[in-house]
Amino acid sequence: MKTISRTASKAAAVSVAALCLTFGLTANADAATYDGQDAISSGCASSAITAASTNIAMNDGTVVGQIQLRYxxxxxxxxARLLSYRQPTGTAQVYRNSDYTLYQCGSSLSWVGSLGAYSCYTPMVNDAGVTSVAIGSAYYDASTSTGGFATAAY
Structure with a gap:
């Protein structure tokens, strides 16, 4: 009886390991196919959360926008999604830390009433098993911009 139990245990362990490897590799390969794609048209935005965000502020502390890392x-x-509260100009970048892949959006932003801000969002990067950050800047007025503000990595 012990021999059968040990054999069954080993077989179960091997099966679980094979399933984990199979599904883990499949998920990474699937995610990689989304590099450079649009989050909305691909359907990925439907399961999005804001993984990290940082307010964009002037030196005096006036908040003029927010940079978000969407997941x-x-x-x-x-x-990356940029919210600019004052001007229809700014930039956002998403940066994958593992291989330095970078996508950006910006310059002329679109008003999004549901967000209460001018906004743009970048193409996507695969984030399976790696980390990314979002970097953004916004304008206080037509000629005064902030420096780059970054989110935490996720």
Whole structure:
């Protein structure tokens, strides 16, 4: 009886390990296919959360925007979203730390009433098993911009 139990245990362990490897590799390969794609048209935005965010402020502390690192739980991807509260100009970048892949959006932003801000979002990067950050800048007025503000890595 012990021999059968040990054999069954070993077989179960091997099966679980094989399943983990299979699903882990599949998830990473699927996520990589989203590099450079649009979060909304791909459907990835439907499972999005804001994984990290940072206010964008002037030297005097006046908040003029927010940079967000968005994460799709379904696609395992990230992208940057910029909210600019004062001017329709600014930039956002998403940066994958493992291989320095970078996508950006910006210059002329679109008003998004549901967000109460001018906004843009970058193409996505695979975030399965790696980390990314979002970097953004916004304008106080037509000629005064902030430096770059970054989110925490996720």
């Amino acid at each position: 799709s739980t379904g696609c395992r991807t990230t992208w």
